[in-house]
Amino acid sequence: MTPERRISEAELHAYLDGELTSDERAELEGLLAASPADAALLRDFARLNEAIGQRYAGVLDEPLPGELEQRLARIPEREGGRVSGALRPWTLIAAALAVAMLAGTAGFVARDLMIAKQRPEAGFVSTAIGAHRVYVPEVRHPVEVGASEETHLVQWLTKRIGAKVRAPALAGLGWKLVGGRLLPDDGQPAAQFMYEDGTGRRLTLYMRKETGLNNTAFQFAESEGFAAFYWVDRPLAYAIAGRLSREELTTIATAVYGQLEQR
């Protein structure tokens, strides 16, 4: 028998690109479960995206050719007459960062860093990004415990991690909690909370109990198209990962940090 409703190819793309509403997504996931051919096609398209992302990720870390840098420095900047006026998003972000600094971070490193091998945090961040990559595309089981059982989820993870964890409320920024899961990290328990925005994009907040690393300021890392901010605020180490612009991730990381500080 043919299914009641066929999946259009456009829907598969929209799903992959985070263009569906959560209702549409849920409906499509139901249809996909009954249609292996469409699910396979979707996987192919996702695989293409992955391949492209990996192929060109290295460009992000290439230093600018000296010639280009010199010419860039010589380009005159004409800011134009418009200086006053409403606060621009940039100004707001800067203000948020200033607040985060006052709240106690030692400094805010906002430079593009590839996850350098020598950094002691490298293992932690790549585990966090790895966990992000594994679970974010998950259609039917993105989380172990859903947001409807948030209290239980947080209590359970707190108990397993052995330190108080919380799922920050990011609804004000347009991100809704999907739920969370317990993960192994080098033999130790780690927690992952997943959030989703109105366009279906997802981000994850990863945390584990930290005994080895010293407290650090926010650090930015990028790996294969995924951006992450991470920091250590003992007893926990945190990483926020997503396929987002750094500006967007900065705003979110600042909000998360602010909420975690308030306990």
Added chain:
Amino acid sequence: MPVPSRRDAVTAEIPKLRRYARALTGDHGEADDLIQDTLERALGRLAQWRDGDSPRKWLFSILHNLHVDSLRRKSRRPPHVGLESVGAEQSAPAADGASGRDLDRALQLLPGEQRQVLLLVGLEGLSYAETAEVLAIPVGTVMSRLARGRGRLRALMGYEDGDKGGGHPALRRVK
């Protein structure tokens, strides 16, 4: 606490602009020329960047316009090779052994308008609406170019298992 200047905001986008330009042109030198022109134009016209607009969208629009101009200038460019005319030697490398070079080549075999959309959405993570604005085309056109581009790329990369190899992969149903 210094507020990031507009110039800083533009500079911060350079790595992603370069990534896009590299994938778009498939050529180091051409990509960096494009980036330099983009930055010159952007920094010369900072006042045109409207408050509240994302710097990325604005910069990608500039880059796109410059790219279109440069393609027009190079109208003696070799004609585009469509999938239909791709010979056997270029089609379907081994599905899992597909190297980065195969991907570069496959991307360059797509029509430019499909490659732009595919990269803006799939590589740079722009929404359909943002992509439509950057390219100054309707959202529906974004979607159709994306579908055609991905379908072709999938065929070129040999992901289709035993499909008959039409330009547009039809959804096959088991039932």
